[in-house]
Amino acid sequence: MKFEPVTIKQMARDLNLGISTVSRALHDSHEISEETKKRVVAYAKKLNYIPNPIALSLREKRNKSIGIVISQFNNPFCSQVVHGMESSFYSQGYQVSIVQTDESAEKEMKAIQYLSFRVDGLLVSISSETKNIDHLKDLYEKGMPIVFYDRICADLQTHMTISDNYRGAYEATRHLLDQGCRRVAFVGGAVTQSIVQERKAGYLQALEDGGINVDPKWIHYLPKGGVHYVETEVAMDRLMRLPKNKRPDGLLTAWDKVTADAYRYLRRHDISMPGELALIGFSNFPLTDFVSPSLSVVQQQSEKLGEVAAGQLLSLLQSKRKPAKFHTEVLMPEIIIRESSSKLSSGEKEPLKVKNKD
Amino acid sequence: MKFEPVTIKQMARDLNLGISTVSRALHDSHEISEETKKRVVAYAKKLNYIPNPIALSLREKRNKSIGIVISQFNNPFCSQVVHGMESSFYSQGYQVSIVQTDESAEKEMKAIQYLSFRVDGLLVSISSETKNIDHLKDLYEKGMPIVFYDRICADLQTHMTISDNYRGAYEATRHLLDQGCRRVAFVGGAVTQSIVQERKAGYLQALEDGGINVDPKWIHYLPKGGVHYVETEVAMDRLMRLPKNKRPDGLLTAWDKVTADAYRYLRRHDISMPGELALIGFSNFPLTDFVSPSLSVVQQQSEKLGEVAAGQLLSLLQSKRKPAKFHTEVLMPEIIIRESSSKLSSGEKEPLKVKNKD
DNA sequence: TGGTTTTCCGGTAACGGTTGCGTAAATAAA
């Protein structure tokens, strides 16, 4: 099966008219008689004619659409971000087309190449596997408007929108220390990701400010970024099998999926939270407030992040040339303290801050 | 800013060669001398030349990509389905581009129009607002390969892949009756959706088979399909404010988001599950096994559903003409009984069936 | 009647790429 659309040429033949006549009739040109216009418009309507946007793209070098490159939207944070982006573009008449990279550098390259000729601008969150962004750089130098969101790439100077990962991690770690934790572990995603690095930096600083000597055994990265449960499982096994005096009593997880999987691990192994291990993690998952024990999270302003990034891209699309200055917008995540990390004040079960979604 | 890619024409001028010579050199034609080939290839590499796929599309009338139309992937079920689809296409060299409709008929029409010239085939799950699918029919009659998944549309005869919504709902309702419920309510999504209708039919049949007279007040649809919490809240309010002898003691929710929101409602209002109300709902949300009480669900084979639908589309893409017979693949969902619906055997807390994700 | 303007429409080029065909020069064969 193959799609065979109606063309202007076809209609011209059927109506015994010139191609340009039909085109102009459809554009309501004053150069065409009312009668001919009516004939053409009626026929086009009957055949459900739609101008071929591919042909228009080729001519006008404009696609009226933008592309979003996402790692995996099997992740509430990502889908929330995209939701924030879409509304802005829709109101401006842009179509939005989304492509997943599945954390694979190869897929990412193909996806970007695919989109590059088909969209007018790109919103990119780099995959965790990506090391080389020469293809993006090249695209950018040839004039493609590109905005990074969430996971940035310092090699390319353009607008970016990110969360304050450093502070989010700092405050979360600080909170664990306040609860009396002295051996706080860190399980991140892929070591290559900017967000993981920033979060680790915040974590380390908080420990240093708290006068804690970090044991390298507390820090774990996940080779594939934590997409699969088994990755987190391995890291958790390593942590929980440390000798008792080295075993962590607090844990900061630095990625949504890892947070959920760490929680799953602890429940499965009957390790009590926060008793044996106090857990707080980056997460925009729904239902974290109703799991038992309820889960403390660092929750990003996902929709807002999407909106801001979309605004940046729109400004690039409208600007005549590459702007001289680039902005990095930073959004503060929300720290939501719940049971899983509340060692003190166990009498006061009320969470510190709860933000209702919807 | 505007993307200005390198063209073959540009390179031909720079190298003092004909356009066709450059083209053939890049295709390693035997008609071009080795020396010229080397010059051209080297120059193309230096400039990072990529053939314009738009131009190729226009010529070859083939896009080597397929489109997925999704309602909202802010929904684990949807993202899982898409994940299942992608892998099949990727291995066949197709790019996948995803567009959201946000349950809006208008956006859906625009999305489909946008994709129609840019992809070779379409995987569609109809939005809950859609009543008229003439544009889809027209497209289909012009030869566009289209496969429906999850939410079908009987007006258009083509391949489809769906869950056995009827049986899923039937078994779930049956389970509630087995637990001693006698007043089982139903909260669905939009009345227009095929899946909601099928699920309601299963629910009604189970009640009939159980000898229960249905009170129409037990049945609620949600105008916008339940995207926002408030919709479910209104329905739940109505249910729970019924006089005590009419108030439901069991509830089947027929859509992922509605299930989560109903659960949220019950927890917020301190209505005990399953004591006051036994809850089971369609849901592919993660973490339902760790909420307290743990949530009984009808869980669809989402990834599988995606794979099967992808296979159907691939077969359409390869077939010469419109096939004479169309297949509807039906996948049985999994009923997972947990605490929220287990009125009996409260001593035996072990869930009946638990399927670990990942 | 002859010239000018207006009306209405068609041909053609261009967007970027591939491909069939034509062709000049170089080489080989006679």
Place this chain on the structure above:
DNA sequence: TTTATTTACGCAACCGTTACCGGAAAACCA
């Protein structure tokens, strides 16, 4: 030397659309 063949390249058409240009016929003016 003449002819045939090969080599190596350019021209032009095509995909669907729009824009510029040009032109026939009708209408207008003198």
